[in-house]
Amino acid sequence: MSLSFCFLGAISFGLLGSALKAAERRKANAAGLVVSAYAWAASLMLVRTLLLKPGGHVPTKVYAIAVIFGICAAVASLAFQVSISIGKVTVGWLMMNLSAAIPVVVSVWMYHEKLTLLKVVALGLVLVSIVFLFWGQVVEKRAARNPAGRG
Amino acid sequence: MWFLLMLMILLTNGMSAFGLKMIAGWGLPETVKYPYLTVWYAGGLVAIALPMLLKGMRLGKTELFWGGVAGALSIGGQIAMAVALSSGVPGHVVFPIAIGGSIFVVALAGRLIFGERMNPPTALGLALGFVGVVLVGLS
Numbered sequence: 001m002s003l004s005f006c007f008l009g010a011i012s013f014g015l016l017g018s019a020l021k022a023a024e025r026r027k028a029n030a031a032g033l034v035v036s037a038y039a040w041a042a043s044l045m046l047v048r049t050l051l052l053k054p055g056g057h058v059p060t061k062v063y064a065i066a067v068i069f070g071i072c073a074a075v076a077s078l079a080f081q082v083s084i085s086i087g088k089v090t091v092g093w094l095m096m097n098l099s100a101a102i103p104v105v106v107s108v109w110m111y112h113e114k115l116t117l118l119k120v121v122a123l124g125l126v127l128v129s130i131v132f133l134f135w136g137q138v139v140e141k142r143a144a145r146n147p148a149g150r151g
Numbered sequence: 152m153w154f155l156l157m158l159m160i161l162l163t164n165g166m167s168a169f170g171l172k173m174i175a176g177w178g179l180p181e182t183v184k185y186p187y188l189t190v191w192y193a194g195g196l197v198a199i200a201l202p203m204l205l206k207g208m209r210l211g212k213t214e215l216f217w218g219g220v221a222g223a224l225s226i227g228g229q230i231a232m233a234v235a236l237s238s239g240v241p242g243h244v245v246f247p248i249a250i251g252g253s254i255f256v257v258a259l260a261g262r263l264i265f266g267e268r269m270n271p272p273t274a275l276g277l278a279l280g281f282v283g284v285v286l287v288g289l290s
Contacts, residue, residue, distance in 0.1 A: 002235055002238035006248035009245070010256060012224050012225075012228035012231055013225075013253035015224050016224035016253075017257035019217060019220045019221055019224060023213065023214075023217035028211075028213045028214050032211065032218075033221070034218075035210060035214070036218020037218040038192050038196035041225065042189060042192035042193045045189040045192055049185040049189045052182055056180065056182055056183070062174060062179065062183055063186075065187075066189075066190035067191075067194035069169060070191035070195040070198070071195055072164070075163045075195075078199060079163065080164075089265060090257055091157075091276075091277070092160065093254060094257075094277060094281070094284070097250050098161065099165035100288070102161065102166060103168055103172060104287060104290065106169060111176065119287075119290045122286035124283075125286060126287065129277075129279040129283050130157075130161070133157070137273070139270050
């Protein structure tokens with residue numbers, strides 16, 4: 001039963017990627033869509049924050065990093081939305097998820113986290129995958145330029 | 152242009168999640184994540200809305216509707232993962248299923264609904280990336 005929530009999460013996130021592509025097909029403005037999504041999410045999180053028990057002190061540094069990383073997230077969302085108008089949603093979505101490797105690398109560097117064999121294999125696969133995805137895009141561009149030729 | 156966008160996604164989206172790791176490292180209580188995420192979303196909102204306003208762009212019904220759908224699905228996914236975690240399912244099971252599964256759903260929708268076709272290098276990159284993401288989740 002608990003495991004079914006994992007699959008529910010997968011379906012929810014998968015539908016999110018598909019909904020963003022559907023919005024692009026309906027000519028939704030990329031920046032407008034990101035602003036709208038972030039406005040909805042900020043409002044909901046604000047309500048959740050206001051429902052917290054009062055008295056907890058939040059250090060200023062928490063707000064400072066929230067602004068920096070929030071801007072990073074919004075830029076990523078905008079880049080994703082623009083990318084699916086010129087490329088495949090599947091590749092864009094995979095790239096959003098491959099980015100999970102970045103915090104792993106930064107954690108090893110900043111927090112001196114142990115670089116296990118599993119992490120090395122995972123990071124290696126992510127790197128090779130990016131090379132293949134970029135290669136695939138080059139092949140597709142060549143094929144588009146020369147439709148009569150072979151890939 | 153596409154390559155630049157992909158690199159931008161990789162770096163900015165990757166770094167965007169790092170704040171929660173920093174907070175955990177500071178040993179702050181779990182509830183700090185709510186005001187953190189409120190400002191996180193608000194910061195992103197202002198960063199994109201400001202240039203839009205300066206250019207005189209407005210939000211239409213399409214953006215408001217699909218933005219709402221995206222927000223609801225994102226929060227739905229987060230809640231589902233939170234429920235799974237609080238029910239005792241370990242993180243190394245929850246994250247690979249949720250993230251790997253979402254890639255599978257998008258790939259399926261890309262093929263069946265949006266008619267996307269993959270050339271061999273892209274298909275191989277997708278398969279390797281899928282395994283890579285699941286392993287990152289497991290690690």
